Amino acid sequence: METVLIILGVVLVVLIVGGGALLAPRARRRGGAAPPGAPPGQRGTATAAPTGAHAPAAPETGAAAPPAEITVPPPVPAAPSAPTPAVEQPPPSAGRMVRLRSRLARSQTAFGSALLSLLTSGKLDEQTWEEIEEVLITADMGAGPAAHMVSRLRTEVKVAGTSNVAEVKALLRTDLLEQVGADFDRTVHATPHGDRPAVLLVVGVNGTGKTTTCGKLARVLIGDGRTVLLGAADTFRAAAADQLETWATRVGATVVRADREGADPASVAFEAVSAGVSRGVDAVIVDTAGRLHTKTGLMDELGKIKRVVEKHGTVDEVLLVLDATTGQNGLRQARVFAEVVDITGIVLTKLDGTAKGGIVIAVQRELGVPVKLVGLGEGPDDLAPFEPLAFVDAMLG
Numbered sequence: 001m002e003t004v005l006i007i008l009g010v011v012l013v014v015l016i017v018g019g020g021a022l023l024a025p026r027a028r029r030r031g032g033a034a035p036p037g038a039p040p041g042q043r044g045t046a047t048a049a050p051t052g053a054h055a056p057a058a059p060e061t062g063a064a065a066p067p068a069e070i071t072v073p074p075p076v077p078a079a080p081s082a083p084t085p086a087v088e089q090p091p092p093s094a095g096r097m098v099r100l101r102s103r104l105a106r107s108q109t110a111f112g113s114a115l116l117s118l119l120t121s122g123k124l125d126e127q128t129w130e131e132i133e134e135v136l137i138t139a140d141m142g143a144g145p146a147a148h149m150v151s152r153l154r155t156e157v158k159v160a161g162t163s164n165v166a167e168v169k170a171l172l173r174t175d176l177l178e179q180v181g182a183d184f185d186r187t188v189h190a191t192p193h194g195d196r197p198a199v200l201l202v203v204g205v206n207g208t209g210k211t212t213t214c215g216k217l218a219r220v221l222i223g224d225g226r227t228v229l230l231g232a233a234d235t236f237r238a239a240a241a242d243q244l245e246t247w248a249t250r251v252g253a254t255v256v257r258a259d260r261e262g263a264d265p266a267s268v269a270f271e272a273v274s275a276g277v278s279r280g281v282d283a284v285i286v287d288t289a290g291r292l293h294t295k296t297g298l299m300d301e302l303g304k305i306k307r308v309v310e311k312h313g314t315v316d317e318v319l320l321v322l323d324a325t326t327g328q329n330g331l332r333q334a335r336v337f338a339e340v341v342d343i344t345g346i347v348l349t350k351l352d353g354t355a356k357g358g359i360v361i362a363v364q365r366e367l368g369v370p371v372k373l374v375g376l377g378e379g380p381d382d383l384a385p386f387e388p389l390a391f392v393d394a395m396l397g
């Protein structure tokens, strides 16, 4: 009996000690879980934080938006694709046009090769000259410049009395260079004014490559040693702001954006420049809405953006983005924008996808404003400062 009592006692002790041991980890686990479990609200703030890093609280809101909306992350942020990527250092922009000139191969075949074979055929009669003019017009050079070039070439070829390929090519090269305009000032003005950043407005119709150009331009400037802030004033397309953030994240730049679609673009532009001033960046690039709804609407929108931004000082560049593949349609767009706002430079995108490189000549003639940058591909560093010599050499092969 005594033995039975001892055994029962031991079992009791084991049960008490074992039960305590089993309960203890559970209690510890509960304690450990407490901090992450306790502030689910705080986790929400944490997700908002990275967004805030790219969209600083104060400048982000449009004038009408209450401050509380500022920290709310955008509805579909680009966060999933942003697992802290390494910041890239883009290459300097100098010499890009030369490096990328093979991208103009389609223009070169349709233009240079066709012209050279006609000019050196040894049979320069009236019909051949008409064909030459047609080649120039087909390349979107425009009827006026084409007629001018043919008449000049006719005299030059006659005087030189040659059908030698190298000599004819040299004549063509000089004439083309003159048409393209070797003397235009093609500088992209992005130098700060004391403690105020340079301001570059980027305008153009949706689909031309406007937002992509803003991202690529930021890389061009950063590659050339400048600091940049991007303003997502195309508030009618939420994807545009997300797109800009993706570009900016890669190069460690900041984006100022609205917290909601349809916010006042002028407010975003203003806040972007304000943020640029307070952060001491060299240049602020503002992406604008590209809806060509009505001329008055466009005029109101761009006019307001420009006026509001000018409260900080002058706008250094108004760059019009045109899709080189759209030909006459692109020229029509150029005309409308030029009536609405003072364009200071043209960015001709998708020049890699067209045989119509002559558009460079036509659009400059149309607006009296130089092509300053050209898009030669979809790669991040496929935006090049326009170099007339490299362009003409690429056209002639």
Ligand code: GDP
Pocket (backbone or CB within 6 Å): 204, 205, 206, 207, 208, 209, 210, 211, 212, 213, 240, 290, 349, 350, 351, 352, 353, 374, 375, 376, 377, 378, 382
């Ligand atoms: P947005 O609506 O004017 O802002 O146009 P996006 O910037 O969204 O660009 C429209 C499309 O054009 C995108 O697929 C770009 O990758 C493409 N794109 C932009 N620039 C170039 C270029 O120079 N060459 C080529 N091939 N595609 C380009």
